[in-house]
Amino acid sequence: MIPFFDLKPLHNELAGPLQDAVARVLDSGWYVLGPEVEAFENELANYLQIGNAVGVANGTDAIELALRALDIKPGAEVITVSHTAVPTITAIERAGCRPVFVDIDRETYTLDPRCLEAAITSRTEAIVPVHLYGHPADMPAIVEIARRYKLAIVEDCAQALGAQCQGRPVGTWGDAAALSFYPTKNLGACGDAGAVVTNDRTVAEKAKRLRFYGQVDREHFNERGINSRLDEMQAAILRVKLEQLDDDLKQRRELAALYDAVLKGVTLPVTRPDCTHVYCLYVVRHPQRDVIRDACQEHEIGTLVHYPIPVHRQQAFADLGYGVGSLPETEAAVKEIVSLPLYHGLLPEEVQQVADVVSQCVAGVTIADSMIPGYGGNLFNIEPIADRVTVNYSDIRDVNVMNYLVREKHFVFHLAGQVDHIMSLHDPFPDIDINVKGTAVVMEACRQHNPDVCVIYTGTRGQYGKPNKLPVDETAPLQPLGIYEITNVAAEQIIEAYHYVFGVRSCLLRLTNTYGPRAQMQHSRYGVVNWFVRLAMDDQTIPVFGDGQIKRDLIYVDDCIDALLRVAASDNAWGEAFNVGYDQPITFLELADTVVKAAGSGRRELAPFSPERAAQEPGDFYSDISKIERFLGWRPKTGLLEGLTRTADYYRQHRKHYW
Numbered sequence: 001m002i003p004f005f006d007l008k009p010l011h012n013e014l015a016g017p018l019q020d021a022v023a024r025v026l027d028s029g030w031y032v033l034g035p036e037v038e039a040f041e042n043e044l045a046n047y048l049q050i051g052n053a054v055g056v057a058n059g060t061d062a063i064e065l066a067l068r069a070l071d072i073k074p075g076a077e078v079i080t081v082s083h084t085a086v087p088t089i090t091a092i093e094r095a096g097c098r099p100v101f102v103d104i105d106r107e108t109y110t111l112d113p114r115c116l117e118a119a120i121t122s123r124t125e126a127i128v129p130v131h132l133y134g135h136p137a138d139m140p141a142i143v144e145i146a147r148r149y150k151l152a153i154v155e156d157c158a159q160a161l162g163a164q165c166q167g168r169p170v171g172t173w174g175d176a177a178a179l180s181f182y183p184t185k186n187l188g189a190c191g192d193a194g195a196v197v198t199n200d201r202t203v204a205e206k207a208k209r210l211r212f213y214g215q216v217d218r219e220h221f222n223e224r225g226i227n228s229r230l231d232e233m234q235a236a237i238l239r240v241k242l243e244q245l246d247d248d249l250k251q252r253r254e255l256a257a258l259y260d261a262v263l264k265g266v267t268l269p270v271t272r273p274d275c276t277h278v279y280c281l282y283v284v285r286h287p288q289r290d291v292i293r294d295a296c297q298e299h300e301i302g303t304l305v306h307y308p309i310p311v312h313r314q315q316a317f318a319d320l321g322y323g324v325g326s327l328p329e330t331e332a333a334v335k336e337i338v339s340l341p342l343y344h345g346l347l348p349e350e351v352q353q354v355a356d357v358v359s360q361c362v363a364g365v366t367i368a369d370s371m372i373p374g375y376g377g378n379l380f381n382i383e384p385i386a387d388r389v390t391v392n393y394s395d396i397r398d399v400n401v402m403n404y405l406v407r408e409k410h411f412v413f414h415l416a417g418q419v420d421h422i423m424s425l426h427d428p429f430p431d432i433d434i435n436v437k438g439t440a441v442v443m444e445a446c447r448q449h450n451p452d453v454c455v456i457y458t459g460t461r462g463q464y465g466k467p468n469k470l471p472v473d474e475t476a477p478l479q480p481l482g483i484y485e486i487t488n489v490a491a492e493q494i495i496e497a498y499h500y501v502f503g504v505r506s507c508l509l510r511l512t513n514t515y516g517p518r519a520q521m522q523h524s525r526y527g528v529v530n531w532f533v534r535l536a537m538d539d540q541t542i543p544v545f546g547d548g549q550i551k552r553d554l555i556y557v558d559d560c561i562d563a564l565l566r567v568a569a570s571d572n573a574w575g576e577a578f579n580v581g582y583d584q585p586i587t588f589l590e591l592a593d594t595v596v597k598a599a600g601s602g603r604r605e606l607a608p609f610s611p612e613r614a615a616q617e618p619g620d621f622y623s624d625i626s627k628i629e630r631f632l633g634w635r636p637k638t639g640l641l642e643g644l645t646r647t648a649d650y651y652r653q654h655r656k657h658y659w
Contacts, residue, residue, distance in 0.1 A: 002341050002350050004302030005184055009345025010248070014240055021236035028232070033212070036235040043242055044179075044195060048169050052204035054196040055230030056211050059158045059180025062194040063091035065228060066154045066176040067126060069196065069206040072097060076125035080156075081111050082312040082322070083330045084130045088156055089311045091178075092128065100124070101312050101322060103329045106633070107270040109133065109283070109337075112329070113141035117149075126152040131160030131170045133306070134186070134252075134278040135271065139165045139173040146174075154178060159280035161187050162249045166274045171197050176207075181238055186252070186280050187245050189234040248344050252279040255342055258351045264359035264388060266292070267336075281306055282342040286362050287569035288410065289338045295361035296340075301354055304339045324572070328633025336569050365389040368396070368405055368416070376520030380657040396438035402445040406453060411568050414442060414457040414495075420525040421484060425612045428483040435487035436494070443498040454574065455506040456567050457495050459488040461581065463510060466618040471553075471585075473624035474510075474577050481618060492577070505574040507567045512581035512623050516557030516643060517650035521658040529554055532595045533647055534659070536602030543607035546617075548589035553582040553622035556643035559636040566632040573631060581623030582636050591640075598644035 011018065025036060037055045045053040056062050072078065074096030080088060082101040092099045102115035111129045127146055129137035139155075146153050153174030161179055163170045171177035181193035196207045209215060214225030241248075256279045260268050267285035271277040283306065286292060296303045310330045312322035325331065340354055365385075371377040371393055382389055394401040396416045406412060418424070418434040439457075446453050464472050465479035480486045498504040515529035524531035535542045563580045567573045586594070592604035609617060628634045638646075651658055 001300040002302065002346075002354060004304055004339070004341050005343050006345065007183060007188070007343075009343075010241075013345075014244070017240045018237060021240050022233060025232045025236050031232045033229050034232045036232040036239065037230050040230075040235040040239050040242070041195070043239060045197065047242060047245070048171050048197055050169075050172050050197050051199040052197065052201060054198075054204055054207045054211065055235060056194045056196060056207075057228040057230060058192040059156075059178055059182065059194040060087040060091045060094075061211070061226065061228040062178035062180065062196050063088060063128065063154060063156060064094045064226075065207045065210050066178050066196045066198070066203075067092065067095040067097060067128075067152075068210055069198075069203045070126070070152045070154065070175055072125045072152060075123070077121060077123045078126045078128055079116065079119050079124060079151075080128040081130055081132075081330070082310040082327055083109060083307065083333060084132065084156070084311065085158070085307065086311055086314065086316075088128065088130060088158075089317065097126070098123075099311075099320065101320075101327060101330075103327045103633075104333065105138070106329050106333070108135050108137070108272065109333060110135060110137035111142065113138050113145060116142065116145050120145075120149055120151070124149070124151060126154060128154050128156055129174075130156040130158075131163060133269065133283050134160050134163055134280040135269070136160060136163050136165040136170045136275045138272075139168075139170070143173055152176075158182075158185065160278055161185070162245060162276075163278045164276045172199070175200065176203055181234070186249060186278055187238065187241055190237050191234055193230055193234040193238060194228075195230075249278050251344060252342060253277070255279070255346055255348070255351055256282055258348055259340065259342075259355060262352055262355040262359075264355075264385075265362040266358060279342055281339045283337050283339050284358070285333070285336045286338070287336055287565055288362055289336050291361055291410075292338050292358055295357050296354070299353075299357045301357060302341055305334070305337060306339050308334055310334055325630060328630065332566060332569060332633045335571070359388070366392055366405060366409070368392045368394045368401075370395050376526060378518070378520070378657065380654065381518040396434065397441055399441050399445070402441050403449050406442070406445045406450045409450060409453050412442065412446065412453055412455045413564060413568075414439065414455055417488070417491075419484065419527075421482070422525045424482055424484040431483045431487045435484070436490045439491040439494050443494055443504060446504045447498060447502045451502065451504055453504065454568065455495060455498075455504060456564055457492065457506060457508050458564075459492055459508060459510045460485060461510055461512045461579070461621060461623060462618070463489050463492070464618075464621070467621055470620060471583070471622050471624040472579070474579055474627055481615075499575055507573045507575070508577040509563060509567065509580050510577065510623075511555065511560060512579070512621075513552055513554045514557055514560050515554055516647050518557065519658075521651065529591065529595075530647070532592060533599060533644065533651065536595045536599035537648060537651060539601040542592045542595065542602060542604040544588045544592050544604050545607055545609045545613070546588075548592070548606055549587050550617070551585040551587050551620040551622060552591070553585045554591070554640060554643075555580060555582050555636055556638035556646075559638050562637075563628065563632075563634050566628075566634050570632050576627075576631065578628040578631070579623040579625050580628060580634075581625050582640075583622075583625055584640075585620070585622035586640060594641055595644055598641060599648045 041053040155177035158180035176198040210225035211228040214223040462485035
């Protein structure tokens with residue numbers, strides 16, 4: 001059995017010093033706000049290299065008292081995140097303020113500074129960034145915005161004591177910071193405890209008064225405070241633990257590094273280059289989060305979710321008025337994240353055991369591919385994960401095989417199709433046979449043998465044909481000009497029929513021009529962008545058809561994969577169609593020039609369209625991707641030059657497998 005958290009190993013190691021500390025307090029006869037509290041405050045301030053520390057009863061009180069000590073007015077708006085523990089929001093409201101939520105960064109799960117300015121109003125007075133899981137929020141960006149708008153900052157450091165951003169400890173960036181010493185924190189008491197830290201002596205003195213009912217001296221109370229006094233016992237215990245905190249954080253980082261090395265198939269925690277992570281929690285991400293938790297429970301491994309329901313979706317905070325979809329990154333994250341065991345005394349072999357269970361339970365991937373020469377199938381594409389997938393050499397039109405393969409699957413990613421546009425011009429029947437019949441075979445197999453499966457289908461932007469207006473959104477009419485595009489529309493309609501008539505859930509993705517590593521590079525019939533890359537890398541001339549001014553939006557393959565996984569992780573994508581593209585279109589001339597720049601070789605020249613291609617060419621086309629961003633929080637992350645440079649680097653390294 002591996003519990004999610006266990007304090008006993010640490011307390012056993014510190015048994016002697018802890019017992020001495022408790023005895024010292026009992027012998028003193030002073031139990032609240034005495035010499036142990038004062039000593040701890042000084043030692044904590046010294047650890048953080050900050051001017052003042054004020055011990056309080058808990059971390060919730062610390063946020064409230066910090067806001068009040070900074071004179072944030074009742075009724076003021078305080079910007080923070082919904083992806084946090086409820087006490088963060090409770091404290092803001094107890095200070096008389098109204099919480100205003102902004103979304104999180106998809107990698108660090110902390111406040112996204114890009115969302116801040118849109119949330120600032122004339123009533124905004126403060127920002128409470130939460131340093132979640134042990135990773136700092138983007139404090140340089142947050143501070144810059146706060147100073148520009150003259151807003152106070154109270155850092156919520158409950159999970160991040162010891163972390164740094166640009167070499168500066170969290171808790172020292174804002175006007176004040178709140179710390180929690182709840183037992184499960186990296187510096188944990190044997191009960192509740194907290195602190196307010198600040199470089200402003202006036203703020204510290206006010207926090208001290210407010211923690212003791214607002215008392216100025218034994219006879220005078222000039223303002224209303226609360227009872228939030230740190231007791232001597234907790235302060236004495238915290239002093240012992242503070243002495244070995246850095247050693248404990250080092251062990252946490254070592255255990256986290258081991259997890260990083262041995263976990264497979266899940267999204268690992270990210271540490272930004274200018275930050276240090278202290279891993280109060282080790283949080284991974286996967287669309288099948290609940291499968292991971294079930295597998296761990298079966299193997300007696302403890303897991304938790306921090307946090308399964310964001311605050312803005314909690315009934316207690318419904319009056320704040322945030323509906324479903326208002327914070328898409330937050331809502332996507334809470335469906336996929338899971339916290340794995342990490343604590344002082346966890347053994348390396350236990351980390352390996354956890355990693356084995358997690359990796360094995362998410363590795364149930366079956367790839368069905370006919371591997372027909374020239375069609376793009378390449379086993380080298382999956383070499384890094386070959387030990388975690390099953391490859392079935394099969395044809396999508398084979399009824400018996402599809403009936404077998406769809407069984408016991410949670411998701412079917414339907415990516416198969418005849419995509420040779422030259423063949424489509426001269427022989428329509430393979431398109432009809434593979435794209436239409438093949439789709440019908442898959443959907444009927446799902447209906448008969450796995451009706452609870454979810455099907456995600458990737459079609460093409462060509463289904464829209466020549467656009468009536470730009471950018472093209474999902475309400476635009478489908479008016480395809482070519483056989484390939486027509487068969488994609490037919491496949492979509494088959495899938496929709498099974499969704500609405502037979503209850504086989506599905507989602508339709510209409511992809512724009514996709515490029516990147518792991519593509520077919522031996523001929524130009526499957527896509528223009530990667531062929532441009534090959535020509536440039538071979539120092540050949542890139543033919544740009546027409547006048548080169550036709551515009552397209554292009555998407556890097558890893559961003560496309562991210563969209564597929566977000567659909568799988570979502571509860572509100574089924575029955576929907578989404579454009580998956582890039583909101584910065586580019587002309588083909590600009591594309592060719594960018595390819596040459598990324599490859600470091602090649603050139604381009606204009607060339608005429610063939611009559612067949614000219615008849616099917618829709619002209620300018622670029623997608624409106626606002627719907628998928630609104631539903632799933634998806635946006636492409638990779639710019640064109642960056643993506644093409646990665647593509648060229650990949651094929652330069654693995655040329656023999658693709659040329």
